[in-house]
Amino acid sequence: xxxxxxxxxxxxxxxxxxxxxxxxxxxxxxxxxxxxxxxxxxxxxxxxxxxxxxxxxxxxxxxxxxxxxxxxxxxxxxxxxxxxxxxxxxxxxxxxxxxxxxxxxxxxxx
Amino acid sequence: xxxxxxxxxxxxxxxxxxxxxxxxxxxxxxxxxxxxxxxxxxxxxxxxxxxxxxxxxxxxxxxxxxxxxxxxxxxxxxxxxxxxxxxxxxxxxxxxxxxxxxxxxxxxxx
DNA sequence: TTGACTTTCAACCGATTAGTTGAAAAGAGG
DNA sequence: CCTCTTTTCAACTAATCGGTTGAAAGTCAA
Numbered sequence: 001x002x003x004x005x006x007x008x009x010x011x012x013x014x015x016x017x018x019x020x021x022x023x024x025x026x027x028x029x030x031x032x033x034x035x036x037x038x039x040x041x042x043x044x045x046x047x048x049x050x051x052x053x054x055x056x057x058x059x060x061x062x063x064x065x066x067x068x069x070x071x072x073x074x075x076x077x078x079x080x081x082x083x084x085x086x087x088x089x090x091x092x093x094x095x096x097x098x099x100x101x102x103x104x105x106x107x108x109x110x
Numbered sequence: 111x112x113x114x115x116x117x118x119x120x121x122x123x124x125x126x127x128x129x130x131x132x133x134x135x136x137x138x139x140x141x142x143x144x145x146x147x148x149x150x151x152x153x154x155x156x157x158x159x160x161x162x163x164x165x166x167x168x169x170x171x172x173x174x175x176x177x178x179x180x181x182x183x184x185x186x187x188x189x190x191x192x193x194x195x196x197x198x199x200x201x202x203x204x205x206x207x208x209x210x211x212x213x214x215x216x217x218x219x220x
Numbered sequence: 221t222t223g224a225c226t227t228t229c230a231a232c233c234g235a236t237t238a239g240t241t242g243a244a245a246a247g248a249g250g
Numbered sequence: 251c252c253t254c255t256t257t258t259c260a261a262c263t264a265a266t267c268g269g270t271t272g273a274a275a276g277t278c279a280a
Contacts, residue, residue: 047257068256
């Protein structure tokens with residue numbers, strides 16, 4: 001329930017529609033209407049998705065005149081990526097250590 | 111309704127307790143009791159979390175004698191990492207293109 | 221076989237989610 | 251001003267989630 005930022009980013013990207021939005025926004029900013037076009041859902045539903053992405057920091061909305069285009073904040077994925085890399089590397093180091101141990105056992109057997 | 115594997119991985123890691131489990135499992139396999147110890151929750155709740163991680167492919171359980179330790183499947187993060195890197199790179203390339211355009215405008219102005 | 225431990229199944233609860241519809245603000249432009 | 255578009259707010263639904271308790275299986279070893 002704390003809903004820390006990292007959890008929010010993971011949760012935001014757990015939805016295929018929102019991942020698709022991010023994929024499209026990575027190519028170019030888009031208005032909400034442009035974004036909504038491919039999905040068979042109400043405009044309000046799209047606004048809801050955008051709010052989830054926005055509160056996770058994945059996306060921002062331009063200030064100023066309407067319509068205010070949606071912008072992908074690529075840097076918002078950094079902390080998530082760090083998390084993933086950290087534990088992938090951790091597991092890898094553990095694997096290396098296992099190799100080392102097996103090698104040592106091999107030597108002892110000689 | 112998503113149920114695709116990638117969504118499941120994102121969703122599995124959206125929960126802080128499950129991320130903590132993965133963090134600890136990246137150091138060493140653990141039994142369910144060992145895993146459960148730090149969290150003030152029932153053993154059944156821990157099994158539920160493990161099932162979520164397992165169905166996302168993030169974790170596996172040893173076959174054979176009880177208790178069957180839990181193992182972190184680091185490779186399960188690959189597809190998620192690819193997704194993230196892809197759209198980070200996409201956004202970066204777009205940024206490079208913008209730089210290029212600005213540079214061209216600068217030249218024209220000379 | 222008995223008994224302890226591990227694992228799963230099921231029902232329930234409160235909160236959240238993804239969607240809907242309807243209505244109201246808020247802006248931009250004629 | 252009026253109107254059209256954009257954006258937000260509110261209420262409602264069905265489904266899912268994270269947790270609980272209670273009970274049932276499975277598994278191992280004395």
